[in-house]
Amino acid sequence: MAKILVVDDEEHIRLLYSEELKEEGYDVITAEGGHGLLERIEQDKPDLVVLDIKMVDYDGLDLLQDIRNKFYDLPVILSTAYDTFKEDMKSIAADFYVVKSFDLTELKKKIQMALEARDAS
């Protein structure tokens, strides 16, 4: 069972993602911000991170860069309400991005693809 870490400062998003992804058979853990995130990843060893881009106290793209430098092959999917983040080239360090929605079909598809890419290498 793959373990997914959902990082988002909005509680309802964490709850929504947790419930839906658990129904898909994933083990889901959550974090509400970037504080201590690298240590959390080190400790809990998730197989994939779903990372909100715009959090109140943290810039998700900076966190993405920190994650990629320390955990080179850990899949990270950016979750965003807007697609303007693509203008920041730091975003290309993500495996995929999804636009936040109550329909998680796209997120589930991207999670599967990212895990397949990791497992195939």
Next chain:
Amino acid sequence: MNETSMLAFEENPEQVEQADWVVGIPSHNNVDSITHPTAQAAQGLIDHFGDKNSVVINCDNHSEDGTKEAFLQTPSEVPKIYLSTPPGVVGRGYSLRNLIVKAVELQAQAVIVLDADIEGITPQWIKNLGEPISAGFGFVAPLYVRHKYDGAVANGIVYPLTRALYGRRVRQPIGGDFAFAANLAETYLNHPSWNDMVGQFGVDIWMTTLAICQGIPICQSFVGKPKIYQNDRNIVPSGPVFSQVVGTLLNLMIHFQDFWERVKWSKPTAIYGFGMGEVETPASFDIADDELHQVFIQGFAQYKQLWESFLENNIYNKLGEIRELPLAHFSFPSEIWARILYSYSAAYKNEVVERESLLQSLVPLFVGKTLSYAKKTERMSIQQAEEYIENECMIFEEAKPYLLSKW
């Protein structure tokens, strides 16, 4: 390839015997342009790696225009070494081979390679290409803001194919400016896939692919300024360059079949060098729609039978439909392009057609695809065009089962 170099001549005026950091500048008749990258590289080494023993090396192809003198006379606080292949041995790959042999001899920890004919380089390039090596990355590929029509072979063939095959997203796999750690040098010097095409313009995709297939951490580094060539470049490179680059790519597919057959989808790399302020706009890049269209149309007269001999009927028929499209509505679907490249890969491996002829027959199709890309991205910003290319890459990844079926 073994460790013997193609070195015929060396001039080492300061008797350098050891260097931690090496900046190499391959050249061939670059007297008018080599001073600038040499000076910038030396300044970058002083500014950012001043605590290291460094050297700037010009690895030349026996230029007869005074490149050597221009290089050695460039004022610099960093020592310089000049290397050259024998007369008649011309090729960027042979130059880099000499550079790598020398880097090993100098016990270098890192090697940074710069093109000899770029204007945009600043000392910051040395920092941004070198620092990821200090941080533990094994290979650093460049990221530039290029005009959306610049780098057509990379955009249309090398990037999507390399990404789909080997599963790593390296946006500029033939960028020309890159860095690698010393442990890769031994791989490069001893790898059996070296051949004459690699010795010429195939060397960049060869080095990138070997780095990816070694499984070492790869970083893409933003080098701050757009790539500006001092010499004009055509949207489609000359026949031999195209063949050397694409031929090397297809040869490597044969060599690394066991690797890419396992790969599914793709993964990003680490990114370095953002937050450096304003990004400059690259120079404009005009393309001649009419000429590209004519090259595509004329390709049918020359290669119709060849294409028909190995492309599936539905693909060949689709090409016929594309040919009938007027220029104003010209469109070459990416799904067809991906399948064509995969078909070419298999045909190359199986030697269905003599390989050089096969590679040349790809040129008009590539030109047609490039024309289609130019038309579709005509009103797009650079960022939007990048997203378009990313979507094309996904099409290549989704079509990979087709490659496996043809292989």
